[in-house]
Amino acid sequence: MSVFLAKRLATMVATLLFSSLVVFLVLEILPGDPAQVLLGVDGTPEQLAVLREKMGLNAPAAARYFSWIGNMLTGDFGTSYAYGVPVWSLLEERLALTVPLALVAMAMTALFGLVLGVWAAARHNRPGDLAIMGISQLGISIPNFWFALMLILLFAVKLGWFSAGGFPGWEDGVGEGLKALLLPALALATVQAAILARITRSSVIDVLQEDFVRTARAKGLGRRAVLWRHALRNALIPVITVMGLQFAELLVGAIVVEQVFTLPGMGRLVFQSIANRDLQVVKGIVILLAFMVVAVNFAVDLLYALIDPRLKASDV
Amino acid sequence: MAEVLLSVRNLRVDLPGPGGPLPALRGIDFEIARGGTLGLVGESGSGKSMTALALMGLLPEGAKLSGSIRFEGRELVGLPESALCDLRGNRIAMTFQEPMTALNPVQPIGRQVAESMMLHRGFSRAVAEDEAVRLLDRVGLPDPRRRLASYPYQLSGGQRQRVMIALALGCAPALLIADEPTTALDATIQGQVLALLRELVEERGMALLLISHDLNAVAAAATDVAVMYGGAIVERGPATSVFRAPAHPYAKGLIAALPALEPERLAGAPRARLQAIPGSVPDLAGFGPGCTFADRCAWVIGACRAAPPPLVPVSPGHSAACIRLGDLS
Amino acid sequence: MSDMAVVSSGAGFWRRARRHRSFVFGGILSAVLVGTAALSLVWTPHSPYRIDIPNRLKPMSPTYWLGTDPFGRDVFSLLMTGAQNSIVVGVVAVAIGMLLGTALGLLASARRGWVEELVMRFTDFSFAFPAILTAIMLTAVLGPGTVNSIIAIGIFNIPVFARVARGAANAVWSREFVLAARACGRGRLRITFDHVLPNIVSVIVVQATIRFALAILAEAALSYLGLGTQPPNPSWGRMLNEAQTLIYIAPQLAIFPGIAIALAVLGLNLLGDGLRDLVDPRLIRRR
Numbered sequence: 066m067s068v069f070l071a072k073r074l075a076t077m078v079a080t081l082l083f084s085s086l087v088v089f090l091v092l093e094i095l096p097g098d099p100a101q102v103l104l105g106v107d108g109t110p111e112q113l114a115v116l117r118e119k120m121g122l123n124a125p126a127a128a129r130y131f132s133w134i135g136n137m138l139t140g141d142f143g144t145s146y147a148y149g150v151p152v153w154s155l156l157e158e159r160l161a162l163t164v165p166l167a168l169v170a171m172a173m174t175a176l177f178g179l180v181l182g183v184w185a186a187a188r189h190n191r192p193g194d195l196a197i198m199g200i201s202q203l204g205i206s207i208p209n210f211w212f213a214l215m216l217i218l219l220f221a222v223k224l225g226w227f228s229a230g231g232f233p234g235w236e237d238g239v240g241e242g243l244k245a246l247l248l249p250a251l252a253l254a255t256v257q258a259a260i261l262a263r264i265t266r267s268s269v270i271d272v273l274q275e276d277f278v279r280t281a282r283a284k285g286l287g288r289r290a291v292l293w294r295h296a297l298r299n300a301l302i303p304v305i306t307v308m309g310l311q312f313a314e315l316l317v318g319a320i321v322v323e324q325v326f327t328l329p330g331m332g333r334l335v336f337q338s339i340a341n342r343d344l345q346v347v348k349g350i351v352i353l354l355a356f357m358v359v360a361v362n363f364a365v366d367l368l369y370a371l372i373d374p375r376l377k378a379s380d381v
Numbered sequence: 382m383a384e385v386l387l388s389v390r391n392l393r394v395d396l397p398g399p400g401g402p403l404p405a406l407r408g409i410d411f412e413i414a415r416g417g418t419l420g421l422v423g424e425s426g427s428g429k430s431m432t433a434l435a436l437m438g439l440l441p442e443g444a445k446l447s448g449s450i451r452f453e454g455r456e457l458v459g460l461p462e463s464a465l466c467d468l469r470g471n472r473i474a475m476t477f478q479e480p481m482t483a484l485n486p487v488q489p490i491g492r493q494v495a496e497s498m499m500l501h502r503g504f505s506r507a508v509a510e511d512e513a514v515r516l517l518d519r520v521g522l523p524d525p526r527r528r529l530a531s532y533p534y535q536l537s538g539g540q541r542q543r544v545m546i547a548l549a550l551g552c553a554p555a556l557l558i559a560d561e562p563t564t565a566l567d568a569t570i571q572g573q574v575l576a577l578l579r580e581l582v583e584e585r586g587m588a589l590l591l592i593s594h595d596l597n598a599v600a601a602a603a604t605d606v607a608v609m610y611g612g613a614i615v616e617r618g619p620a621t622s623v624f625r626a627p628a629h630p631y632a633k634g635l636i637a638a639l640p641a642l643e644p645e646r647l648a649g650a651p652r653a654r655l656q657a658i659p660g661s662v663p664d665l666a667g668f669g670p671g672c673t674f675a676d677r678c679a680w681v682i683g684a685c686r687a688a689p690p691p692l693v694p695v696s697p698g699h700s701a702a703c704i705r706l707g708d709l710s
Numbered sequence: 711m712s713d714m715a716v717v718s719s720g721a722g723f724w725r726r727a728r729r730h731r732s733f734v735f736g737g738i739l740s741a742v743l744v745g746t747a748a749l750s751l752v753w754t755p756h757s758p759y760r761i762d763i764p765n766r767l768k769p770m771s772p773t774y775w776l777g778t779d780p781f782g783r784d785v786f787s788l789l790m791t792g793a794q795n796s797i798v799v800g801v802v803a804v805a806i807g808m809l810l811g812t813a814l815g816l817l818a819s820a821r822r823g824w825v826e827e828l829v830m831r832f833t834d835f836s837f838a839f840p841a842i843l844t845a846i847m848l849t850a851v852l853g854p855g856t857v858n859s860i861i862a863i864g865i866f867n868i869p870v871f872a873r874v875a876r877g878a879a880n881a882v883w884s885r886e887f888v889l890a891a892r893a894c895g896r897g898r899l900r901i902t903f904d905h906v907l908p909n910i911v912s913v914i915v916v917q918a919t920i921r922f923a924l925a926i927l928a929e930a931a932l933s934y935l936g937l938g939t940q941p942p943n944p945s946w947g948r949m950l951n952e953a954q955t956l957i958y959i960a961p962q963l964a965i966f967p968g969i970a971i972a973l974a975v976l977g978l979n980l981l982g983d984g985l986r987d988l989v990d991p992r993l994i995r996r997r
Contacts, residue, residue: 076834080835084835088847091848091851092847094851202732202979203972203976205979206923206979207975208972210934211950211964211967211971211972214953214957214968215964217957218957218964222961229957275482276483277486279439279483280483280484280485280548283439283469283470283477284474285466285468285470285497286466286500298487299487317842317843320843321842324935325954339846339850347847350843351847373486374486374487375486
């Protein structure tokens, strides 16, 4: 197992380094001088030169890249040009919204996706199965930001149960904050739950055709007992990979859905920062998201090893 | 003769096919006495495994079952699923061909062996696992207590087959169905597993339905033999009689292809496969209304293709399904 | 997988296709999408560009089938013309990904060794990288607009097609007729074009159909964020963006463009699923 995980860890680091290089290069060609933006149109050329020196913009690109990477390793994401505060403090504040949003959405995805997928598989080719497959086909085809609008239309405009957007913060209690995240999370989760339900279903159907399922039936276990005690754990192995990828989708999909609900999360921050030419923040956000995506995939690999005993011993 | 444990009469299985139902079993009859061993021989696709699945009530979805299966005086055809669940793994148990895929890869074997005892005998996990240790020890798995926590991938093929057998023995079944118990194993291990099955039959008074395409295996362990071809039993009788004087052209061909019938030497003997007869088994849709073997038979005449030949006696307890028996001997 | 092309080229394809429910339904929806876009080139009920403030925010009526937007433009005409935009962005973005990706995949499969390793690591990397975020970054760098959103979406299709093409091509390379061609001394390039490419076309087409659907979704998202197609050119995502501020006054404006997107995507998804079933014999058994 340790060899397997070490390999994964190495891939993870390589991916992050490469991501950072791409992000750095892409933003390097971003037109517009951050010093100029910061100074405004009134600045004199002398002031601009001083500011550029202070911001470290005059150093060669390679030097700037390495100092950026080095600082990040110590937890220093640089200072926001626009706000003049450490990037990390901005990120921290926004993560407090985006991460819970993605987590709630992931919980909903797992709940609906797994339950419906298993339920459909147990009724393979019968009406319940066909209905779920039809609905999930629709779910996959809906743009999540439009579904978000429809949720606003129904629950905020027509029924008035929720507000159409905004976020009260966590200070007024966890309940209020969660309530504000409920609709956005539902909008995010619907599409992913539809995908997960389809994958879970086909995985369970595949496993139910395996020989060991027949052995379990030959012991006298009923269909339901075989499904829960024997088939499910095996069927989950491919499903977990997908769920890892989905968590990444949810984190990034939050960028769009946050716009719909005017939530002050990472998505809002990235748009503002791009508009402000606030490069340090943009770089920080992209790297942080890439890190989270890769970290989730690594966690999935760990989970694999727990579920599948064959992997545990594979390092001898 | 000993008391009849299992009596199968006119058992038919039809599988759903693209152009209508396909007959997988064409009305077969056989009996197994309490404590007896019936060897069911045939090529793959001949209906051996389908017979086993029909007895277990585990036919594939959409399959149609008719005829009669009487087991311990009880009719199994038409029995509700819950009653079948009570029998399965309890009075009738089965082992499967591929012990690698037939065991759950993500569960320790101790739990898999203990499960049927917990289900049918109401044992707690601890008691069932103690019993599992005894069974694993009996089937010859070394260091069984420690092995409870092993996963199937950590065992050899022979060990996995032993685990399968232990798993099936958990509730002391009256009938054990062993589907190709030796096929996936090395020659030396095959002999050991067959010897184990023979011992178990003897010491427990258990009946055994031994399904194999390996004539040596059947010759080594069976008291009676039934030869299947194309979903029908073409010949059946006491093992000694069938092996000494096969009557049906198919059985003749099979047994003539055997090098020598010395069960004692079986462990080292090369495996006799059922491929000595020209042609191959057609798929289910390819059979006409008559004798299923007609297309490969050297003695075929027009009448063979008209109607399925009935089983006719050739010697006491030994019969064959061929209308030309008189011309063959 | 290796027998795909053989099966799909059979005369039975259309006979089986006509009986395949999702293929037929998806095909009809896709045909309606393309037909609407084509029709909008020559005819729409009203001009989608004409601003007519007195007739703004009209409800549905025989004149304005789906009502009008805050500038008095006919929503139905906007939707019809918006189909053009979705199709153009989808087709070009998928074409970019398909051409470059398939070329990379074929290269990897033909050369194996370190070339294949490099291509595969590149695709691994891009799968670990948040796609929408990078599209946002790219359009931020290059500026918003149809062309740039096409590029952003197209780039993310390259690794997808590279993977699919390599997988399918590797299967073809191990088949007898390729081995025979190699034994005859044919070069790798020739074999790739004469034998490998024709045999993986069906796999690529299936993938392209599904990617087309995803490209329409991505374009809608970028346009909704204001990074895609710019006014006055009608686009479905943009219409949703504009509708959001009016959701309390004219909720119907937020409904129709979404339905248009969903139907287009549904049609292409079903068509793609159907094609895959019809072309891949392994999956047929399961239904």
